[in-house]
Amino acid sequence: MxxxxxxxxxxxxxxxxxxxxxxxxxxxxxxxxxTIAKGEKSVNALKLMxxxxxxxxxxxxxxVSVEGGDEEAVCTALENFFKANL
Amino acid sequence: xxxDYRKCAEEIFSHLGGRENIISAAHCATRLRLVIADNSKLxxxxxxxxxxxxxxxxxxxxxxxxxxxxxxxxVYDEFLAVTGMTAATKDDVKAAAASKMPVWKKxxxxxxxxxxxxxxxxxxxxxxxxxxxxxxxxxxxxGKTDLFSFLDLVANTAFALLPVLVAISSARVFGGNIFLGAxxxxxMVHPALLNAWNVGTAETIPTxxxxxxxxxxxxxxxxxxxxxLAVLLMSTLEKWLHKxxxxxxxxxxxxxxxxVVTAYLTFTVIGPVFSIVENWVLSGAKWLITVGYGAGAAIxxxxxxxxxxxxxxxxxxxxxxxxxxxxxxxxxxxxATAANIAQFGACLAVALKCKSxxxxxxxxxSSLSASLGITEPAIFGINFRYMxxxxxxxxxxxxxxxxxxxxxxxxxxxxxxxxxxxxxGVTGIPGIPAINNIPMYLLLMVISAGTAFAITWFxxxxxxxxxxxxxxxxxxxxxxxxxTSVIRCAAGTILQPAKGEVIAxxxxxxxxxxxxxxxxxxxxRPVDGTVVAPFDGTVTSVFGTKHAxxxxxxxxxxxxxxxxxxxxxxxxxxxxxxxDGDEVKAGQKLLTFDSAKIKAxxxxxxxxxxxxxxxxxxxxxxxxx
Numbered sequence: 001m002x003x004x005x006x007x008x009x010x011x012x013x014x015x016x017x018x019x020x021x022x023x024x025x026x027x028x029x030x031x032x033x034x035t036i037a038k039g040e041k042s043v044n045a046l047k048l049m050x051x052x053x054x055x056x057x058x059x060x061x062x063x064v065s066v067e068g069g070d071e072e073a074v075c076t077a078l079e080n081f082f083k084a085n086l
Numbered sequence: 087x088x089x090d091y092r093k094c095a096e097e098i099f100s101h102l103g104g105r106e107n108i109i110s111a112a113h114c115a116t117r118l119r120l121v122i123a124d125n126s127k128l129x130x131x132x133x134x135x136x137x138x139x140x141x142x143x144x145x146x147x148x149x150x151x152x153x154x155x156x157x158x159x160x161v162y163d164e165f166l167a168v169t170g171m172t173a174a175t176k177d178d179v180k181a182a183a184a185s186k187m188p189v190w191k192k193x194x195x196x197x198x199x200x201x202x203x204x205x206x207x208x209x210x211x212x213x214x215x216x217x218x219x220x221x222x223x224x225x226x227x228x229g230k231t232d233l234f235s236f237l238d239l240v241a242n243t244a245f246a247l248l249p250v251l252v253a254i255s256s257a258r259v260f261g262g263n264i265f266l267g268a269x270x271x272x273x274m275v276h277p278a279l280l281n282a283w284n285v286g287t288a289e290t291i292p293t294x295x296x297x298x299x300x301x302x303x304x305x306x307x308x309x310x311x312x313x314x315l316a317v318l319l320m321s322t323l324e325k326w327l328h329k330x331x332x333x334x335x336x337x338x339x340x341x342x343x344x345x346v347v348t349a350y351l352t353f354t355v356i357g358p359v360f361s362i363v364e365n366w367v368l369s370g371a372k373w374l375i376t377v378g379y380g381a382g383a384a385i386x387x388x389x390x391x392x393x394x395x396x397x398x399x400x401x402x403x404x405x406x407x408x409x410x411x412x413x414x415x416x417x418x419x420x421x422a423t424a425a426n427i428a429q430f431g432a433c434l435a436v437a438l439k440c441k442s443x444x445x446x447x448x449x450x451x452s453s454l455s456a457s458l459g460i461t462e463p464a465i466f467g468i469n470f471r472y473m474x475x476x477x478x479x480x481x482x483x484x485x486x487x488x489x490x491x492x493x494x495x496x497x498x499x500x501x502x503x504x505x506x507x508x509x510x511g512v513t514g515i516p517g518i519p520a521i522n523n524i525p526m527y528l529l530l531m532v533i534s535a536g537t538a539f540a541i542t543w544f545x546x547x548x549x550x551x552x553x554x555x556x557x558x559x560x561x562x563x564x565x566x567x568x569x570t571s572v573i574r575c576a577a578g579t580i581l582q583p584a585k586g587e588v589i590a591x592x593x594x595x596x597x598x599x600x601x602x603x604x605x606x607x608x609x610x611r612p613v614d615g616t617v618v619a620p621f622d623g624t625v626t627s628v629f630g631t632k633h634a635x636x637x638x639x640x641x642x643x644x645x646x647x648x649x650x651x652x653x654x655x656x657x658x659x660x661x662x663x664x665x666d667g668d669e670v671k672a673g674q675k676l677l678t679f680d681s682a683k684i685k686a687x688x689x690x691x692x693x694x695x696x697x698x699x700x701x702x703x704x705x706x707x708x709x710x711x
Contacts, residue, residue, distance in 0.1 A: 011654075016634055016653075024603045048604060048643070048699070049627070049638070
């Protein structure tokens, strides 16, 4: 399992639309399971509703974990995605 | 259905304003008793509507949740587990509550705290005395037998030596050593002193002259207030000495000094002064219940349940104890019975009239308990919650109390005396053996309970607003399911959640929504600023900014998002009427928004309705139908 930490810079946090594009991005990595954790809560990044219910805001630090598939590559791609979009 | 104790405890906890807002928790036979730091942080309405909570009352600094016999202990255990608190005894809770109480309330509460623990002794003696003294009325010869003398001695022991019981109990209440307390009590009824009951017939009252100060050698049989105060002084002195006397000599100096000083002050100051005060209180009470052709009694009968609500009714024990020791008849008891049995009548009316099973299941046992003189479940669980039955009970109590003033009783020798009981601490049906006119007592109960029952039956209706069964549920007439559907799939149908023209997803003026990244759905150009539930389902999440909400039903996950980029308005112009986890009915109001404000802020107000998991659902079809 590979993971990285990221502090959200988007002023509205992981809200409906950012969550939507994140889910879309994660769907592209069919072979991997991506988990997003904040504090004690963690969700599967494919679950849009659960992701939105996390209520992740600007300044919150989340841990993104990748399991299965080409973990290294997926992790890098996601890290770039977070930096660009969130 | 059995109550889910865990869920009940968790729900209660969720409405208490956080762990740090709970000072302590305990339970009694029916109630969960909590001491809360800041009452304004409570969600009282939500608390009352938690499944399993039959009623709520905030009294004497305690938040009391009525849960029920046999259930409260289980909920309490779960509550401790949920909150991570340790068990507090009822005394801890009372102490924590007492520190929050205003001084006048503490003073009024003290007699109750002293008397409640000794009530079993009083009730046993009193009922026995009632029975023993009733027999000679029918069989005068019995009064001359040895058996009668023996039973009479047993029956009057607790009354004859009452100061001892009061002193021990007071020592516990005030935190003094209970054996020193017992010594003070025993001293006040010492056989070497002239018995207080014989003062009137004694030719001379012996006195001591100590430091040129005359002290009458008279006991305090039948007194209460001087005893409580003597022990208060003793306990205070004892605690002070423990702190200031060196430990080496504390063991013998402290008890010795405590007893000697208390004894001297008791016989010189406290006893004489407060015996007079006590007589005033007693005369005042007797005056009150006889004044104005029964008007005073009627008023007392009416306000009695209010003192129960405040938990101050045990202070009447002082008056009742005084009445028994001075005249042998407790004339206060019929008034208390009238008041209590009236609450029974009111509660029974609710039990028989209500249709809600939940209400019935609380009201019926509560009314039975009230008929036995324990009115708290009926008052807090039913009558006081709905208010009208409580008021009906007050009226019934007043009528019964008024009636009681026209009654006379007979003592064991057949003499006509005031109507009353030989004991206190019992009212209602258990009071029957102790009363000196049983037929009239039964009639009194019928009158009080009947009046309260009839009034409640006619003025109380079940669908009062306080009875709304589910938190935040709107009035039934407000719910009207929308006529058109906007999304249909194998799992179910999504009705149109906002009035206005329905547009295709692709026409929503935002790429993320339009491309279906968040799922398939439609947009609505809103006309009236209200979002309603599109199906009977569950609210899974209301966004902090109140511009979007997610709902779930049968595997359909729905997002209703008001406007585009409106998250930036941070809730301004939006209002939410439901919260996470609420069950909603199709057509129930969820959110409102101000279209003008959205437009003024430079955003589009299209209401976006998307099935976020449309990829996983079969046969999804969008568009108004």
